[in-house]
Amino acid sequence: MAPKGPSREEDPLKQFADRLRAKNGIEYRSSVLHDQRVEFIRGKDLARYLRSHEEQFQPFVSRASKTEQQVKELGDLMLRRRFLIKADRMFKKPKPGRKRLVKWPKKLVPAESPLSFQEEFFYAWTYDRPKSPWYYVLCGLAFLGITLCTMFPLAPRPIKLVALYVSMTLIIIIFSVLLIRGLVAMTTWILLGRSLWIFPHLLSEEKGIDEAFWPLYELDERPEEGKGSHWFVRIGMALALIGTVWALHVYVPDKAGSVKDGAWQAHDAILEMLNLHGAGQQKLGSGDMGPGNATTPGAANGAGQGSPGAGAGAGHVFGEDLGKEPASDEL
Template sequence: MEQARVEYFRGKDFVSFIKNHPECKEILEEDKDLDTEDIANVLLEKNLLVRCDRVTKTLRPGKKKLSTWPVHLEIFRVSLFAVDWMIDLSLKMMRFFPWTFEKRHPLWQTLSSFFWPVLTRSICLFPVYPHRCKLIVLYSCAGILLMILSLLFVRAVAFGGMWILLGKRVWFFPNILAEEATLKELFRFWPKKDEEEPPKWRSRLFYTVVAVVVVMLLRRHAPDEAARARYQ
């Protein structure tokens, strides 16, 4: 929401939660008899919630419906929950309420606020490092880059094989190239569900022939034992 990460919920989920968990109203004491819409409006008036709408309102190519949980939100001009509930029933779009309070900072954030300046200064002083330290940094970066490229190659091969054999679009590590994913989401292994239409058998047959031709060309022009010995 406006370049800040927030936690939000949908209006209809709030209504169903209060309906299914009436014991939550006990913390309101004398106001426990308030309706769900009134409770939400009080939270809005005290600026504990803010009324938002999704930024992208058009369907992506190949999609049949908008995302249930959009990534980008923008503040909406109407702030009453009851109005949102009526809009939600009619349009099924404008229905998101981010929390505005900030959680207590965990220990790792405190430590990172100390180590980031140290790391920045260390990077700036890299030209005066001893030669051995420069080699360690070079090989470490090269190893990480090789690991990332290997992971991308393996997931591309798995995608191509399943697409050709089964007609399924399966991307392992689906968030590995996402710019706004958290560290936990970045290394999520399980792929997303394929919601697009299955590919046609002609396309699968064509790319099968292309893959076989490429493998045969690579095998034909691969270096022999003498060439490999010279490279070594």
């Protein structure tokens, strides 16, 4: 349900809630509550944020009370105004093979005492996240991109080549970033027992495109004693990686020319598939349909100066004899 109020967009509490959901606000995740996908936060994260930003919520609480009481007052107020719904995890026991509950559960259920704020519970937002101006810009660019893609067959050859090379460059960059990201994570895991991730939110389903490239790097938390990967496993993985690189170096043809030729063959095959080769590119309406359909001058003269029978045959219209009685010598 949406928060009640005559002017919701101008409501100071609504504006404060929007700041909580901004990029530099409280960390959130997505879960299922009442068979609906919702965004939710942890009560301890909300309380921690409020303690460090006391000046932002002073207009909504009693100034005479202490900080902890003010945090609870504001949490209760947001629950009463239906900006948040108090929830709890559906599965309260760890999964088989795990000793601890997950930090962000995938399924939630309504909690008891729904109007009382408590830090150990979760809180789901009841309204959609405010749209950033970049959202509308990206939507417009996506629509423009789809329109240009549908007009690709009609584009001039230079534009087709530019689009092709830009697309191939982006694909190469994406795969290169993923490869470097994986190698760095594996190397740090082998050496430290923890992975250093470049663009840790790059493949996250919970983050938007504006948050996928921030932070630039992140190191996994140090595992508890006895729960990390054993050094024997890490050494075995390192030996397997070294053996794979050695096998590729020894058994794969190490001729740089063959690799270069293969790349050019793939390049030419793509151009041929899209009919973008310079020799095979034809202009629309030019009438030049290629050597297989060309008409030689001799053939043209033969068609124009042939025998009367040939001319008659050439001038014969299919279907003009339909309905006529056959001649006697044809019976």
